Amino acid sequence: MITIRETFGIQDLKHIYFVESSCFNPEDTEDIKELSSFVSEKNYKTYIATKTISADNSDTILGYLACEIRTSHYYVTSVAVLPKYRKLGIAKRLLKQCFEDMPVNLIMCCDIRSSNVPSQHLFEKNGFKKVRDFESVYQDEIGFYYETEPKQKSIENNC
Ligand SMILES: CC(C)(COP(=O)(O)OP(=O)(O)OC[C@H]1O[C@@H](n2cnc3c(N)ncnc32)[C@H](O)[C@@H]1OP(=O)(O)O)[C@@H](O)C(=O)NCCC(=O)NCCS
Numbered sequence: 001m002i003t004i005r006e007t008f009g010i011q012d013l014k015h016i017y018f019v020e021s022s023c024f025n026p027e028d029t030e031d032i033k034e035l036s037s038f039v040s041e042k043n044y045k046t047y048i049a050t051k052t053i054s055a056d057n058s059d060t061i062l063g064y065l066a067c068e069i070r071t072s073h074y075y076v077t078s079v080a081v082l083p084k085y086r087k088l089g090i091a092k093r094l095l096k097q098c099f100e101d102m103p104v105n106l107i108m109c110c111d112i113r114s115s116n117v118p119s120q121h122l123f124e125k126n127g128f129k130k131v132r133d134f135e136s137v138y139q140d141e142i143g144f145y146y147e148t149e150p151k152q153k154s155i156e157n158n159c
Pocket of ligand 1: 023078085087088092112113118119122
């Protein structure tokens with residue numbers, strides 16, 4: 001069974017680094033210092049997808065999502081799933097959990113390389129709209145900036 005949870009902190013770091021370095025080109029890979037901010041600083045929220053290994057009952061990390069918490073929005077800094085576990089809905093579940101935990105009235109946003117079609121599909125299918133091009137984020141190509149509508153109050157909250 002695949003479970004989505006918030007990271008426990010620094011003890012997940014080496015597994016998150018393994019996912020990160022398995023999923024991105026070296027120039028896009030966050031270094032261990034940056035990743036340690038994701039798991040330990042209050043202005044970040046980091047979610048992981050885990051699977052329990054039945055042999056020794058330990059958890060292995062299959063994917064993660066990190067976002068920076070700002071006053072008006074949550075900015076998704078990274079989302080990655082190990083190649084063997086892609087197209088199973090893991091990234092979608094990570095995004096959904098993060099969105100559910102975000103306070104109402106905030107938006108979620110991210111930027112994506114123009115060549116990263118799987119990622120564009122992931123965000124577009126999950127409520128994000130392309131708002132503008134970015135010329136400066138990536139050195140070698142244009143990026144696209146995406147955002148959601150502000151989160152609405154849930155029906156339960158309205159009761
Ligand atoms: C992008 C990435 C995180 C998607 O993870 P995933 O767990 O496979 O995604 P999901 O299974 O949750 O798919 C959700 C949606 O994304 C889209 N998608 C995922 N992989 C896709 C692919 N290879 N091609 C086209 N669309 C794709 C689909 O629209 C899918 O929705 P659907 O199943 O209803 O059609 C994964 O491919 C990855 O780790 N890529 C390398 C790292 C990266 O580029 N991260 C994003 C940086 S901004």
